[in-house]
Amino acid sequence: MNELVFFINNVVISGAVSGSIYAIGAIGVTLVFSIMRFAHFAHADMMTFGALMVFMFTALFPGAGAALGIPTPLLMLPIAMVITAFLAIGIDKTFYKPLREHGVKPIVIVIASLGVTLMLQGLIRLFAGTSSRSMYIEERKEIFRIDMPFDLATRPIVITEPQITLIIFTILAVIGLHLFLNRTRMGKAMRAMSDNPDLARVSGINTNKVVVVTWILAGSLAAMAGTFLSMDVSLTPDMSFFLLLPIFAAAIVGGVGHPYGAIAGGFLVGYAETLSVFNWSILLRRVHHWFPEWMEIPRDLALVGSEYKIVVPFFILVAVLVWRPTGIFKGKVI
């Protein structure tokens, strides 16, 4: 039974964690795409920026969370979400909106967003350096060890507090997004604009407002994903490139422009990554007696080494796109 516990710890939980982070990130990318029709490369830097804001406020008021009985970074998350939302609106107003108003091709805005990526990355490194930092400054990360009620399982299931919070927040974010898109006027306006912006405009929809709301959603979700990732592991100021590729893969696999697709894509990529670096020999050792005797099970039987983890999302990306060129959920429109 210890093998099962090992599997739960290393695949079920860690897949859910990275899946949630990719999903929240991919929702932002996909929303921006469905409204403004360009791939926003600076998204992962908005994630880093959000996490950095949380770190800054936590460093300023390290004891604030203890008074309320929650981790300080979690307390600072809403502030960081607001700041990142403003950053997103600011970036749009300064860099993308003038281009949009000139009616440039989407590729020009994509390249502009690459420029914004490099700028943000430079700025973040300028202030935060490149070394990684723990988000827990005065507190300790709470780790839960759940003992299994079987005699055979001597090892506990291990899950940390930020992981639990992340999963809860992801579920809440998904439900919230669903209600927002389907039950509110602004959600209706967003769906209309993603289908046909010109018609939306002459149907009484203020498209500038829709764009601002999209950036608020994208920015605050990015801050959330970045913060949880940093709380789970640590804050590395140059983490954005490692995030960007799987998030784009997730958004495209799910059907770009489709928020539910982004969620599915995020979890698909997250689980595929963890499954491919998982050491299968531990599970196979249990069923060794099924194999012929001459066959030995190697000590390390992962599909790819963990340093090649980044390859996996792209393998899935290509495989899914060959099978279904528009992604799992037919993309393009919310």
Place this chain on the structure above:
Amino acid sequence: MNSKLEEQPIIEVQNVSKAFGGLQVINNCSIQVAKGSVTGMIGPNGAGKSTLFNIIAGTLPEDSGQVLMEGRDITHETPDQLFHQGLLRTFQIAHEFSHMTALENLMMVPPRQEGENLFSTWLKPSLVRQQEEEVRQRALEVIDFINLGHVKNELAGNLSGGQKKLLELGRTMMTDAKVVLLDEIAAGVNRTLLVDLVKNIERLNQEMGYTFLVIEHDMDMIARLCDPVIVLAQGEVMMEGSIEEVRNNPEVVEAYFGKVD
């Protein structure tokens, strides 16, 4: 009824000019659309009809001049603001929400529906349902009116070009419009449907008091529908009058067919 109010044009374009690069598309153009009229706008290709149309509809900024609606300056208002004031337009190439059915395309038009409020959907579900039912009834009436009842549950993206045009007209009937700008509504619509279309426009004009400004290349349709007719050529108003006057004007004939010796 106050006759003075009737005399005030519902749309007034004053000295509007617009150039694209070095090309002067609209040159100090002034037109008036009388309330309750079906005003036609014709002219050879490149006369600036669509440009003028887009300026009135707020999709294109003008270089100079102004546009008034019921005496109020609407020059700098955006299409979504104009929608809420009752100025609607259709597109030369029909636009639709392709991922919704034809009926849903109509149902999404009325603004400020209760179902668009998260709290209402939970706290006042019966009100939301009742209002949605009313909107649905109206949409069903409209879709029968425009003869698309048989395709009401098809995705709008799958309709034919002509059907999409009819759907565009239907869209203008889902809200209380005052002025509707029709951009070549007849193009791509077959003859039988066209008769319906003309009848529907006449009915909307007479029964519901819609004012129409129509760009059209189909002279038969202009002749049946429009009075007065404005002729544009090279960004300027060449003449305005009844269709007979326009047809008998040698200048207009020349603009369309070139000089006849």
